[in-house]
Amino acid sequence: MTDENPITLEAAVQQVIGELDGPTAVAEVVRRVLALWPSAAKRPEQTVRNQLSQHWNRTWVYPDAQTVTPLRVVMQGVRLRIVLSRLEIKHGALFFEPNFRGFARLQADPASFTLLDAAGQPLPARPVKIKIEHKSPFGDYTFEAAAWDVAPWLKGLKARDGDSLLVTIEDWETGRYRLEHEPAAKRRLDEVDRANRELADLLFGALERAHSESISGVEAILKAYARMADPRGYPGDPWMKVVAQDSRMKLFGDDIRYPESYAPIERILDGARPRPKALSVSAGQRQQVYRFKAAFKHRPGLWRCIEIQGGQTLKDLDGVMRGAFGHDFSDHMSGFWRKLRRGDSKRFREVEIGTIAPFGGEGEGANTRIASIGLAVGDELKYVYDFGDWIEHTITLEAIGEPEQGVEYPRVVAQNKPNYQDCERCKAQGRQTRAIWVCHHCSSEQGRAVLLCQDCLFAEHEEHYADEIVY
Ligand SMILES: [Zn+2]
Ligand SMILES: [Zn+2]
Numbered sequence: 401m402t403d404e405n406p407i408t409l410e411a412a413v414q415q416v417i418g419e420l421d422g423p424t425a426v427a428e429v430v431r432r433v434l435a436l437w438p439s440a441a442k443r444p445e446q447t448v449r450n451q452l453s454q455h456w457n458r459t460w461v462y463p464d465a466q467t468v469t470p471l472r473v474v475m476q477g478v479r480l481r482i483v484l485s486r487l488e489i490k491h492g493a494l495f496f497e498p499n500f501r502g503f504a505r506l507q508a509d510p511a512s513f514t515l516l517d518a519a520g521q522p523l524p525a526r527p528v529k530i531k532i533e534h535k536s537p538f539g540d541y542t543f544e545a546a547a548w549d550v551a552p553w554l555k556g557l558k559a560r561d562g563d564s565l566l567v568t569i570e571d572w573e574t575g576r577y578r579l580e581h582e583p584a585a586k587r588r589l590d591e592v593d594r595a596n597r598e599l600a601d602l603l604f605g606a607l608e609r610a611h612s613e614s615i616s617g618v619e620a621i622l623k624a625y626a627r628m629a630d631p632r633g634y635p636g637d638p639w640m641k642v643v644a645q646d647s648r649m650k651l652f653g654d655d656i657r658y659p660e661s662y663a664p665i666e667r668i669l670d671g672a673r674p675r676p677k678a679l680s681v682s683a684g685q686r687q688q689v690y691r692f693k694a695a696f697k698h699r700p701g702l703w704r705c706i707e708i709q710g711g712q713t714l715k716d717l718d719g720v721m722r723g724a725f726g727h728d729f730s731d732h733m734s735g736f737w738r739k740l741r742r743g744d745s746k747r748f749r750e751v752e753i754g755t756i757a758p759f760g761g762e763g764e765g766a767n768t769r770i771a772s773i774g775l776a777v778g779d780e781l782k783y784v785y786d787f788g789d790w791i792e793h794t795i796t797l798e799a800i801g802e803p804e805q806g807v808e809y810p811r812v813v814a815q816n817k818p819n820y821q822d823c824e825r826c827k828a829q830g831r832q833t834r835a836i837w838v839c840h841h842c843s844s845e846q847g848r849a850v851l852l853c854q855d856c857l858f859a860e861h862e863e864h865y866a867d868e869i870v871y
Pocket of ligand 2 (some may be wrong): 839840841842843850860861864
């Protein structure tokens with residue numbers, strides 16, 4: 401706040417939003433805020449934009465990056481579905497959470513709400529707290545859930561668990577909600593499905609576009625309702641159920657994430673992270689041959705073409721990778737990730753599909769069959785050998801075809817044209833011999849690559865740490 405300003409930036413923003421009657425360009429909102437809150441700062445517009453993107457006490461939403469719409473307008477007349485739970489029927493109550501999550505003002509006091517019946521008459525809905533016992537891995541506990549006692553009304557309607565209350569938001573700002581009872585048998589399943597699908601696609605689209613691999617569920621639901629074709633029509637399922645039913649995403653606390661993303665706490669609890677489900681593999685798919693082009697990530701000129709059958713495993717692919725790129729078979733873990741394009745963007749997310757323990761061991765992905773990963777031509781895998789040195793490779797699926805008679809898979813069928821180097825010790829003695837070893841000891845001591853033939857390595861570098869050169 402600057403000295404000459406009679407109001408804070410926060411208050412100026414709230415006032416301008418309060419005066420909007422529909423979707424408005426962000427630039428226009430910024431202009432109006434600056435008229436109320438003049439600033440001598442270098443980039444006052446940016447200060448206002450930053451304030452607008454705060455999540456705290458949000459009363460507006462960005463349906464897209466250039467537009468601001470007040471939630472009061474977005475939510476006016478919106479309809480949503482509450483599915484009555486057994487607990488609600490038992491207590492003759494309606495819970496505030498999670499029924500109204502996303503559809504009530506932030507930090508709104510449920511006691512200040514007005515609930516109306518289908519005819520628009522205020523319901524005798526007494527705010528109450530209901531004790532709920534909860535079992536958790538940290539021990540059992542009880543908490544008090546905010547609810548309304550609507551027992552006589554529910555009784556009069558003969559409401560049962562599984563029935564719906566169709567809620568119309570009459571006034572989002574003051575918290576007026578009209579409730580209409582719909583017995584479970586009256587549910588219009590096709591329309592619910594259609595509404596669910598639209599909402600799920602909007603939420604998943606938002607996740608795909610997000611910079612991080614996580615979005616706030618409430619933020620996303622507000623945005624989705626601002627973009628929905630008919631948010632005032634017949635309502636689909638509660639949004640948390642829609643997310644739970646969609647295999648593309650998962651609710652972690654209040655956040656929507658990819659199912660393979662994992663909350664650290666869950667990882668600690670069950671010691672494993674969720675993994676994409678392996679697809680079932682038919683006999684024909686087991687036979688099919690996958691042709692991959694594999695290359696060092698940082699030296700893409702060094703590549704190998706590898707063929708492997710659908711019924712073979714990541715352990716088999718790991719074996720041929722180790723051989724082809726000169727990695728040790730008896731030391732170090734390795735791992736595979738699948739790279740998934742996010743929406744139609746150029747950004748990818750990486751989903752771990754398995755780790756492989758060295759020779760003799762197993763690892764979490766050892767038995768995953770190639771065909772069960774569900775790869776299409778053009779898809780990419782990331783392969784890392786040695787989680788210490790982190791030697792990264794890119795594996796691209798080039799083709800899927802039928803096996804050749806009498807061929808043993810996996811096999812290397814092609815590679816880059818090698819650029820052979822000479823042994824420096826032989827060269828010094830006037831001979832030209834192909835170098836096949838790099839001596840790491842001498843290389844690091846001399847600050848250059850020391851390349852040697854087999855004989856010269858044994859002659860002078862036997863005690864040194866060396867690796868075979870990959871050509
Ligand atoms: Zn030599
Ligand atoms: Zn050496």
